[in-house]
Amino acid sequence: MSTRVLTLSRKIVLFFRKPKVEKTLKVAGAVLKWVFFVFIIFLLYLPIFIIALQSFNNSQLMYDFTTFTFKWYGMIFQERSLSQSIINSLVIAVTATIISTVLGTVFAIGIHSLTKKKRQKMVLLNQVPILNADIVTGISLMLVFKLLMYIFPDIFGFTTMLLAHIFFCLPYVVLSILPKLSELDENLYDAALDLYCKPTTGILKVIIPSISSGIFTGMLMAFTMSIDDFVISYFNTGQGFDNVSIWIYASIGRQMSPAVYAYNTAFSFLMILVLVIISVKGSLKKRKNLLKFKQNKI
Amino acid sequence: MNIKKLGKLVLPYLVWMSVLVGLPLLMMVVLTFLKSNALDLGTAEFSFDSWRILFSDVTVRIALKNSFVNGIIATIICFVIGYPIAYIVANSNFSNKLIILVLTIIPMWSNSLLRNNAIANILSERSIVNDVLSNIGLNFIWPIRGVVYESGFSPAVVIGLVLTYLPFMILPIYTVLEKIDKSLLEASMDLGSNKIKTFFKVTFPLSIKGVTTGIIMVFLPSFSGFAIPKILGSGSLVFIGTLIDSRFMNRNYNFGSLLSLVILLIIFGSMALIFKVDKEGETLI
Numbered sequence: 001m002s003t004r005v006l007t008l009s010r011k012i013v014l015f016f017r018k019p020k021v022e023k024t025l026k027v028a029g030a031v032l033k034w035v036f037f038v039f040i041i042f043l044l045y046l047p048i049f050i051i052a053l054q055s056f057n058n059s060q061l062m063y064d065f066t067t068f069t070f071k072w073y074g075m076i077f078q079e080r081s082l083s084q085s086i087i088n089s090l091v092i093a094v095t096a097t098i099i100s101t102v103l104g105t106v107f108a109i110g111i112h113s114l115t116k117k118k119r120q121k122m123v124l125l126n127q128v129p130i131l132n133a134d135i136v137t138g139i140s141l142m143l144v145f146k147l148l149m150y151i152f153p154d155i156f157g158f159t160t161m162l163l164a165h166i167f168f169c170l171p172y173v174v175l176s177i178l179p180k181l182s183e184l185d186e187n188l189y190d191a192a193l194d195l196y197c198k199p200t201t202g203i204l205k206v207i208i209p210s211i212s213s214g215i216f217t218g219m220l221m222a223f224t225m226s227i228d229d230f231v232i233s234y235f236n237t238g239q240g241f242d243n244v245s246i247w248i249y250a251s252i253g254r255q256m257s258p259a260v261y262a263y264n265t266a267f268s269f270l271m272i273l274v275l276v277i278i279s280v281k282g283s284l285k286k287r288k289n290l291l292k293f294k295q296n297k298i
Numbered sequence: 299m300n301i302k303k304l305g306k307l308v309l310p311y312l313v314w315m316s317v318l319v320g321l322p323l324l325m326m327v328v329l330t331f332l333k334s335n336a337l338d339l340g341t342a343e344f345s346f347d348s349w350r351i352l353f354s355d356v357t358v359r360i361a362l363k364n365s366f367v368n369g370i371i372a373t374i375i376c377f378v379i380g381y382p383i384a385y386i387v388a389n390s391n392f393s394n395k396l397i398i399l400v401l402t403i404i405p406m407w408s409n410s411l412l413r414n415n416a417i418a419n420i421l422s423e424r425s426i427v428n429d430v431l432s433n434i435g436l437n438f439i440w441p442i443r444g445v446v447y448e449s450g451f452s453p454a455v456v457i458g459l460v461l462t463y464l465p466f467m468i469l470p471i472y473t474v475l476e477k478i479d480k481s482l483l484e485a486s487m488d489l490g491s492n493k494i495k496t497f498f499k500v501t502f503p504l505s506i507k508g509v510t511t512g513i514i515m516v517f518l519p520s521f522s523g524f525a526i527p528k529i530l531g532s533g534s535l536v537f538i539g540t541l542i543d544s545r546f547m548n549r550n551y552n553f554g555s556l557l558s559l560v561i562l563l564i565i566f567g568s569m570a571l572i573f574k575v576d577k578e579g580e581t582l583i
Contacts, residue, residue: 037386040379041401044461048408050416053426065429103311110307122308124573128319131514131569133522135539136558139546140322146337147325167318170311199304224406230525235546248411252529256415264412271407275400 048268055261072262079259085247086263092158092233092243093226096165101219103166104173108214109207111174112181126175129168137168138235145236156238164236165226172225173218180214181207323562326555335549348556357536358557364450365538369521371451372459376516377509379460380467384508387468388475402465414458414529418443421454421530446535454530459520466519467512474508475501507575514568522561 015021055073059066077083111122129137145160152159184207192202208215230245237246248260330349334342352358383402405413419425421443428438443454478501486496524539538557545554 033382033386037383040383040464044402044405044464046420047413047416047461048405050419050426051408051412053430054416054419057426064424065426106307107311109304110309110311113304114308118305120573122312124569125312125315125319127569127572128315131518131572132565133518133539133561135522135524135542136561136565139542139554139558140326141318142546143322143325143337143551144318147321167314203304224403228406228410230411231523244409245411248409248415249525252411252415260412264409268404268408272404275404 048265051261052265054258055265057258060255060258072258073266075257075259076263076266079257081242082244082247082257082259082263085242085244088158088241089227089243089245092161092165093223095162096169096226097219097223100166100169100173100222101215104170104218104222105177105208105211105215107170108174108177108181108211109203112178123178126171129171130175134229134231135235138164138232141167141232142235154239156236157241160236160238161233161241161243164232165229168229168232169222169226172221173215176218176221177211177214180211184210326559326562329552329555330559332552334552337551345552348553351553352556352560358541360450361536361538361541362560364452364527364535365521367450368452368455368459368527368537369517372456372463372520373513373517375456375460376464376467377513380464380512381471381509384468384471384475388472402468406465410462411525411529414462414526417458417461418454418530421457443530444534446531450535452527452531452535455527455535458526458530459516459523462526463516463519466515470511470515471505471508474505478504510571510575514572518565518568521564 016025053065056068056070057065058069058071076086111119111126114122132140141160141164145155145163148155188206188210189202192206193199197205228245229243230249233243234246234249237243242250244260244263248256251257251260331344331346332342333345333347420427421440423439423441425439431438444452445454446452482500482504483496486500487493491499522537522539524537524543527535527537527540538561542554542557542561545551545557
């Protein structure tokens with residue numbers, strides 16, 4: 001009996017060691033791996049497909065697809081409360097992104113210049129808004145702004161929401177620039193100053209160009225975080241200053257105007273388009289430079 | 299080393315952060331010992347009410363349990379799915395890995411509340427997916443929206459959390475996997491380890507930094523959120539975030555602050571952990 005089991009198991013092992021079988025197994029593993037990958041990416045995108053489907057649905061009902069239509073896209077700016085919240089979201093996101101990118105670059109250079117111990121402490125402080133739960137960040141800021149209300153009674157609304165967005169966007173900008181700064185050759189900045197550059201010119205002409213990819217990443221992160229934020233905006237708004245997330249939250253459970261699906265689909269599509277254009281431009285530039293380099297060599 | 303002189307640029311940031319992080323913390327601690335109408339200090343009086351409620355109220359216990367159960371299950375699923383995805387991308391021979399990463403970021407440009415609303419739609423008894431599929435003779439009905447087990451586990455909420463926060467698990471793990479020196483793996487293989495042993499003895503220990511960040515970045519928002527449970531849990535499911543929201547909306551800042559401090563305690567613990575494994579914050583982006 002036991003010898004039988006032994007020979008059988010040996011046969012099984014030998015079977016899997018056959019080159020042909022080994023190869024098939026490897027291929028099957030690779031296929032399985034990519035099936036898993038595609039499936040998960042599909043799941044991540046499924047809600048977006050559903051939103052797109054709803055945006056083309058002639059019926060207002062969420063569960064009933066009647067006929068195909070583009071009419072909701074025309075309705076985006078007909079619905080006043082929705083269009084106002086879209087404008088608010090965009091204004092806040094763009095302003096917060098610009099301000100936090102500029103300030104974040106300056107602060108990142110400052111943090112990089114500190115001694116190691118101080119730098120680590122600053123990085124830790126910088127992480128607070130990233131790691132903190134949105135609800136705690138939102139309430140913390142609200143408490144401070146409520147204090148400020150004694151001096152500026154009308155502060156709640158645009159101002160508080162903008163300040164709050166700058167608060168949580170800044171750390172992302174700083175964190176994306178710091179690694180680029182540690183790759184920077186500090187002698188370049190020294191050389192610039194030796195050649196009678198003022199520190200500001202040195203920063204603008206030497207440091208900023210070498211960390212531009214980090215600045216771009218930070219900008220993208222800041223915009224992404226700002227445009228999608230709900231919780232922090234929710235606690236730091238007032239006087240009816242709603243962004244899209246707050247508008248959606250208020251409409252949950254009620255009949256939501258399908259125009260919001262149209263807006264969301266159009267916005268995602270536009271962002272993807274911008275990204276594609278930027279990456280195509282970038283790769284074209286690279287190819288051009290490479291060609292130039294080759295020609296010079298010849 | 300002229301660049302060292304630029305350290306003073308950080309001063310305004312230090313002031314800004316101290317005011318917006320330190321001051322509210324102080325206010326919250328003070329508020330927990332008061333009984334006041336919002337921030338109206340004129341009528342405020344000293345009271346231990348909030349602390350008494352924290353330890354005696356059943357709702358608080360249920361909310362904490364619900365948040366923990368769903369948050370932990372969502373985090374585990376994100377890890378089990380996210381690690382292999384990050385590993386596949388890091389070890390693929392795609393010419394432009396950035397594109398694959400952007401693929402995981404793009405969903406974030408779609409409003410997260412709307413995305414969860416769409417998930418709620420799929421998981422309802424009548425869904426638009428089923429309506430479209432039924433035209434070609436297929437059926438997909440999986441009405442688990444609003445289903446809550448006795449442990450507080452709600453499958454629909456967990457699905458929503460996983461699909462919302464999965465990118466936060468994939469990105470930091472990918473960042474560390476990408477940086478691993480491939481010659482270490484070759485050395486391990488040369489010294490006689492097989493692929494599986496190399497993974498557990500070399501790759502995984504080197505990726506702990508990213509795993510820690512990923513787990514915290516998924517667990518904290520899952521634990522403290524209140525919008526996703528509201529959308530997918532059909533209102534009956536109370537999370538700790540739901541309680542905080544309702545207290546602050548009812549102008550009970552005292553108890554709301556105390557509950558926020560409970561969350562903060564967990565966050566400080568996580569931050570200490572991250573500071574231990576990743577001092578420069580490399581994995582957070």
